Amino acid sequence: MRVFLRTSKFAVWSRRVGTFGVPLLVLSILLHVFGQISTDVFEVCLAIATAAGGLAVLLALAGYVRLWFTGDKGWSLASIGLFTGVLCLLPAGTAVWLMASYPSTADISTDPRDAPELIFPRSGSPEPIDPDMALEAFPRVLTRSYRLDPATLFGIARGVIEGRGWQLIFIQDSQGADAARQLNAIHKSLLGWSDEIAVRIEPAPLGARLDVRGASVRNVEHDLGANGRALESFLVALDQAVAEHLRSNVVPDVAPDAPGDATPVTTP
Numbered sequence: 001m002r003v004f005l006r007t008s009k010f011a012v013w014s015r016r017v018g019t020f021g022v023p024l025l026v027l028s029i030l031l032h033v034f035g036q037i038s039t040d041v042f043e044v045c046l047a048i049a050t051a052a053g054g055l056a057v058l059l060a061l062a063g064y065v066r067l068w069f070t071g072d073k074g075w076s077l078a079s080i081g082l083f084t085g086v087l088c089l090l091p092a093g094t095a096v097w098l099m100a101s102y103p104s105t106a107d108i109s110t111d112p113r114d115a116p117e118l119i120f121p122r123s124g125s126p127e128p129i130d131p132d133m134a135l136e137a138f139p140r141v142l143t144r145s146y147r148l149d150p151a152t153l154f155g156i157a158r159g160v161i162e163g164r165g166w167q168l169i170f171i172q173d174s175q176g177a178d179a180a181r182q183l184n185a186i187h188k189s190l191l192g193w194s195d196e197i198a199v200r201i202e203p204a205p206l207g208a209r210l211d212v213r214g215a216s217v218r219n220v221e222h223d224l225g226a227n228g229r230a231l232e233s234f235l236v237a238l239d240q241a242v243a244e245h246l247r248s249n250v251v252p253d254v255a256p257d258a259p260g261d262a263t264p265v266t267t268p
Contacts, residue, residue, distance in 0.1 A: 006070075010172065011066075011075070012074065012079075013081075014059035014081045014085070015081040019084055021085070024048060025091070037193075049234050059078075059081060060081040098224035098225055099224060103225070105225055105228035107129075107214075108213070108227050110139075110141055112131065115198075116211055116212065119169055119196065138229070140235055145208070145210075147206055154201050160241050161185050161197075181201040194218075196214070196215050198215075199212050200213075201251065212235065
């Protein structure tokens with residue numbers, strides 16, 4: 001007597017749904033990062049891919065149960081569906097984890113009372129971030145004061161921005177000694193969402209003062225901490241660049257008159 005083994009429909013549909021969601025997810029991310037589709041269209045595609053991933057996972061689990069009791073074929077199909085479904089769920093799962101790990105930094109600044117101006121001002125008023133919460137989550141996002149003249153600090157800050165691949169959209173390099181200078185740039189997240197970074201440099205009694213601001217270009221309830229992380233990484237890179245500049249341009253305190261003999265040099 002011949003026994004015919006059927007292929008589980010749950011497994012078949014799990015693979016079909018999962019292999020539909022992955023290309024949709026990857027293609028929409030690439031098109032959004034390169035600016036070929038709008039953010040609204042991307043978010044719709046992301047929602048569809050997430051729903052497809054969840055359905056693929058459920059179908060795969062149902063297929064495993066069915067296969068265990070019936071002995072039908074389809075283990076590999078269900079496994080493919082489970083794997084592709086999990087891939088589709090990764091962006092949503094990461095977003096949930098980031099929301100639980102960081103406060104919203106949809107508009108964050110080192111100087112909340114007088115934040116640097118944006119080129120793309122937000123149409124709404126985002127919920128202000130608590131200063132203590134912001135400091136706890138991003139302890140390095142603080143106003144910087146350097147023993148450098150504003151023009152030199154401006155050049156270093158611009159180099160750091162360009163080195164990070166951010167798109168400069170506004171440059172205000174004032175020539176006056178007491179004038180403020182500003183740089184505005186667009187920073188894109190891994191999935192292509194745009195944030196604006198504003199850097200303001202002002203003269204200070206002992207050199208120059210620098211404040212930064214990060215804000216989502218679109219009105220969002222939660223930016224997953226993207227602006228806070230971007231500002232923190234920028235300020236750390238700026239500290240390193242300033243330190244390298246000072247090491248490269250340091251004036252020695254002593255100058256040798258002859259081999260083996262050094263005489264202190266006094267500067268007025």
